[in-house]
Amino acid sequence: xxxxxxxxxxxxKPSETLSLTCTVSAYSISSDYYWGWIRQSPGRGLEWIGNxxxxxxxxxxxxxxxxxxISVDTSNNQFSLKLTSVTAADTAVYYCARTGSFGSGGxxxxxxxxxxxxxx
Amino acid sequence: xxxxxxxxxxxxxxxxxxxxxxxxxxSDVGGYNYVSWYQxxxxxxxxxxxxxxxxxxxxxxxxxxxxxxxxxxxLTISGLQAEDEADYYCGSYRSGSALVFGGGTKLTVL
Numbered sequence: 001x002x003x004x005x006x007x008x009x010x011x012x013k014p015s016e017t018l019s020l021t022c023t024v025s026a027y028s029i030s031s032d033y034y035w036g037w038i039r040q041s042p043g044r045g046l047e048w049i050g051n052x053x054x055x056x057x058x059x060x061x062x063x064x065x066x067x068x069x070i071s072v073d074t075s076n077n078q079f080s081l082k083l084t085s086v087t088a089a090d091t092a093v094y095y096c097a098r099t100g101s102f103g104s105g106g107x108x109x110x111x112x113x114x115x116x117x118x119x120x
Numbered sequence: 121x122x123x124x125x126x127x128x129x130x131x132x133x134x135x136x137x138x139x140x141x142x143x144x145x146x147s148d149v150g151g152y153n154y155v156s157w158y159q160x161x162x163x164x165x166x167x168x169x170x171x172x173x174x175x176x177x178x179x180x181x182x183x184x185x186x187x188x189x190x191x192x193x194x195l196t197i198s199g200l201q202a203e204d205e206a207d208y209y210c211g212s213y214r215s216g217s218a219l220v221f222g223g224g225t226k227l228t229v230l
Contacts, residue, residue, distance in 0.1 A: 036219075045123065046158070046166065046209050046221040059217045095165055103213025106156030106171035113165055 002027040004096050006114035012090075013120050018083040022096030022111060029072060030054045034099045035079045036107065037070060039092040047092075051099065052079055086118045124149065124210055124222035131228040137198040140225045142210030143191060148220055150191035154213035157186055157195045160224075161206045169208075170195060197227075205229040 008020035022035070029035060037049040050060040052070040060068050069082040083090060093115050097107035125143040132138040142149065142157075149155055155173045158166035168177055170186035173193065183198045193212070197204055210222040 038221075045224040046211070048211075048219040048221060051219070059219075061218065062216075103152065103154035103219060104172055106158070106168040106211065107166070108168050108171070108177065110165040110167075 002098065002109045004098065004109055004111035006094060006096050006111045008114060008116070010115060010117060012086055012116060012118050014087055014118055015085055018081070018086050018090060018116055018118070020081045020094055020096075020114060020116070022079050022081075024077045024079075024098075027098075028074075029077045029079065030074045032101075034101070035072065036097050036099055037081045038095045038097060038107070040095070040113075041089075041092040044092075049081065049083075049094075088118050090116070091118045092116060122220075124212060124220055126208075126210060126222040126225045128223075129226045129228065131230055132197075132200045133230045134200055134202065136200050137196060138200060138227065139197075140195045140208055140210075140227070142193040142195070142212075142222050144193075144212055144214075144220070145191055147216075148212040148214040149188065149193050149210075151215060152213045153188070155186070155188060155193040156211045157184075157193075158209045158211065159204075159206045160209065166209060200229055202229050 003025040034051045036051040050070045067084045072079045093113040095113045097110040099107045157170040160166040173188045174186045208225045214220045
């Protein structure tokens with residue numbers, strides 16, 4: 001069974017950089033899938049942040065593109081999210097998930113989510 | 121990036137059928153057969169219920185079905201059960217190599 005687990009600081013100060021890592025188990029990240037980040041602000045809906053392919057190709061939400069970097073570490077079977085210049089509006093539960101060929105198949109495996117609070 | 125449009129809430133009685141709509145544009149829902157639906161219970165991660173408009177993953181009840189007409193996709197749940205009470209989100213590929221979700225629909229089983 002494919003498993004994903006988010007890890008990283010639960011508290012980030014305004015203007016600093018949010019960093020999260022997703023560790024994938026029981027499946028090689030180098031195989032043919034895309035790996036994505038999705039967030040959900042308290043009481044709000046889902047927001048796609050971006051996807052990465054094992055080759056390193058990335059695709060970002062245009063509204064976040066200037067602040068987001070997603071990278072992949074195939075040797076550790078992980079992929080990571082960096083979001084710069086955070087504000088309170090970036091407070092959310094951040095999920096990592098797997099999806100098939102871009103857009104197809106939906107996100108079929110998800111991590112449990114990591115709550116990140118932006119506050120001084 | 122504007123979200124897809126879903127009704128804020130729907131409700132139905134046990135045994136009934138309900139339909140949740142998801143309206144986009146020709147750049148997303150209407151232009152590609154890459155619409156998915158997710159069920160989310162409180163405090164849990166979303167779970168894919170339908171992918172590529174009308175395909176059901178293994179293990180998902182056949183009471184769940186999906187369809188699309190023009191720029192609007194729909195999720196139908198038949199034989200409503202108490203356990204179906206949850207939030208439901210649609211998602212779609214959008215031209216320009218992007219993905220977009222709907223605002224979510226709260227399903228209440230009366």
